[in-house]
Amino acid sequence: xxxxxxxxxxxxxxxxxxxxxxxxxxxxxxxxxxxxxxxxxxxxxxxxxxxxxxxxxxxxxxxxxxxxxxxxxxxxxxxxxxxxxxxxxxxxxxxxxxxxxxxxxxxxxxxxxxxxxxxxxxxxxxxxxxxxxxxxxxxxxxxxxxxxxxxxxxxxxxxxxxxxxxxxxxxxxxxxxxxxxxxxxxxxxx
Amino acid sequence: xxxxxxxxxxxxxxxxxxxxxxxxxxxxxxxxxxxxxxxxxxxxxxxxxxxxxxxxxxxxxxxxxxxxxxxxxxxxxxxxxxxxxxxxxxxxxxxxxxxxxxxxxxxxxxxxxxxxxxxxxxxxxxxxxxxxxxxxxxxxxxxxxxxxxxxxxxxxxxxxxxxxxxxxxxxxxxxxxxxxxxxxxxxxxxxxxxxxxxxxxxxxxxxxxxxxxxxxxxxxxxxxxxxxxxxxxxxxxxxxxxxxxxxxxxxxxxxxxxxxxxxxxxxxxxxx
Numbered sequence: 001x002x003x004x005x006x007x008x009x010x011x012x013x014x015x016x017x018x019x020x021x022x023x024x025x026x027x028x029x030x031x032x033x034x035x036x037x038x039x040x041x042x043x044x045x046x047x048x049x050x051x052x053x054x055x056x057x058x059x060x061x062x063x064x065x066x067x068x069x070x071x072x073x074x075x076x077x078x079x080x081x082x083x084x085x086x087x088x089x090x091x092x093x094x095x096x097x098x099x100x101x102x103x104x105x106x107x108x109x110x111x112x113x114x115x116x117x118x119x120x121x122x123x124x125x126x127x128x129x130x131x132x133x134x135x136x137x138x139x140x141x142x143x144x145x146x147x148x149x150x151x152x153x154x155x156x157x158x159x160x161x162x163x164x165x166x167x168x169x170x171x172x173x174x175x176x177x178x179x180x181x182x183x184x185x186x187x188x189x190x
Numbered sequence: 191x192x193x194x195x196x197x198x199x200x201x202x203x204x205x206x207x208x209x210x211x212x213x214x215x216x217x218x219x220x221x222x223x224x225x226x227x228x229x230x231x232x233x234x235x236x237x238x239x240x241x242x243x244x245x246x247x248x249x250x251x252x253x254x255x256x257x258x259x260x261x262x263x264x265x266x267x268x269x270x271x272x273x274x275x276x277x278x279x280x281x282x283x284x285x286x287x288x289x290x291x292x293x294x295x296x297x298x299x300x301x302x303x304x305x306x307x308x309x310x311x312x313x314x315x316x317x318x319x320x321x322x323x324x325x326x327x328x329x330x331x332x333x334x335x336x337x338x339x340x341x342x343x344x345x346x347x348x349x350x351x352x353x354x355x356x357x358x359x360x361x362x363x364x365x366x367x368x369x370x371x372x373x374x375x376x377x378x379x380x381x382x383x384x385x386x387x388x389x390x391x392x393x394x395x396x397x398x399x400x401x402x403x404x405x406x407x408x409x410x411x412x413x414x415x416x417x418x419x420x421x422x423x424x425x426x427x428x429x430x431x432x433x434x435x436x437x438x439x440x441x442x443x444x445x446x447x448x449x450x451x452x453x454x455x456x457x458x459x460x461x462x
Contacts, residue, residue: 028266037256042248043241049249059251063259070263079230080220081207082237088244089209135246153210154240155247160210178208179201185239 013038018083025073033070040084041066044091050155051095052104061098065091088154096157138188146181149174197222198232207236344425351376351385351426360438362458368394371458375404375438382431384415388422393457395420396442403443405451406435417447437461 014035016024021039024032044065049058068090076086098104139147145167152158152166160174167174197203205211206219223229351357357376364371372392376385386404396402396419404415415429415438439459441451 028264030260030265033260033263033265037259041256041259042250043244045251046247046249047244050247055252059255062251062255063262066259067262080223081233082241084241084244085207085209085237088240092209138243138246150208150243153205154208154243157209159212160205161212163210174210175201175205178204178210179199182204182208182236182239185243186235189239189242 015039022076022078022083025070025076028070028073033066036069037066040087043084044087047088047155048091048095051092051157052099057098057104058095061091061094065094068094092155092157138185141188142181142184146177146184149177150181153178194226194228197226198229203229203233203236207233207240347426348387348389351387354378356380357383357385358462360460360462362438362440362460364458365456367455368457373440373458375460376426377432377435377438377462379434382433384429384432385426386418386429388418388425388427391420393420393440399445400442401445401447402440402457403447403451404429405439405441406432407437407439408432408435412439412451414447414449417443417445435462 014031015038016032016035021032021035025036041062045058045062048061048065049055052058052061065087069087072090076083080086142150149163149167152163153160158166160171160178164171164174169177202211202215202219206216211219223233352359356378358378360375360377362373362375370392371394372390374387374390376387377383378385384404384406393402401417401419403417405412406415407413413432413435415432418427418429437459439451440457441448441453442455442457443452
């Protein structure tokens, strides 16, 4: 029914083309859910973990995100963007809601996120996903100001207005830096 | 085309793809995408690069999470149900099935109990009937045994008198008054005992106003020994004590007896 192929990360994992995946998800097929999980759980978990910095909470949020993705899949509109972008928005919003919630902030176990991000980047990114080549190389290609705007917006959910305030730069500069950062990514991955 | 180029170069598509716009700004971009399909290809490239960027920071969640996550999704069997409700419904039927089975089991148990009670009740009724029958027959046996005991006592007394050599058996013969009458008096001078054998009494019936009275002739004088009726029970009747006598006689007297015998009404007499 679907042209499944082995996902490079693991033998058991399912992978479908985005169109096949969207079709399976619309039909609410189990294989669609499995492929969705196998293809995107680690990327989504990486983003959630970067935001909440806590294994257990991140796993709960990942589950919550998948339930929400699955149950509100009818509202996904491919004319507005790719599936992954839509899913990242869901996962990111859930994670940000979580860290802004009272019970999360009151939990002394949660580390200071500001200080932790760079540490996590250095400690985990290369070690955990060795299949993706040249993360260090990529980080070297991205200028620090490009990386920080990318991480603020894409990983931490800042709007461009908030990012401008945070970095103390004009709105226009946020837009240009973001464009340059993504141009660098495009060049790097092609 | 120039307008689109400027739009692309503004960096707004990058912000859109990376989630940096507020909802109003997003709607504007979406309107532009509909209006200018060529923008979609550019957006697609931006999104792919971000996807790869995210993948380079991917972290594997723990292995058991996969089953947990997939377990919390409702698959196509329940796609007619509203998705949010689907999760609740997933667990609900199991619970209601449990209560259905529990209810069925309760009803079955109740029916079984009713049947058991009915059976036990009918057995109890039978037992009570049997018990009543047995009690009645037990009463009958008791009566019979009592009767036989009385009878045995009486016969024992008769035998006691008849077998005892100390008793003298005096036969009283009928007089002119009643030629066919006869009776037997047993007399034990040693024990001063006088007994009459009612079974061997052969005398006319006395009426309600009269009774027979037994007399002893002691040195020519009559001595009262008590009264009796023809209708008295069978067996031996003990009369008044007497030490010595030469003869016995019976007269018919007014009920209760007389002080001295009415000689005209003498029925039987006999000498020792």
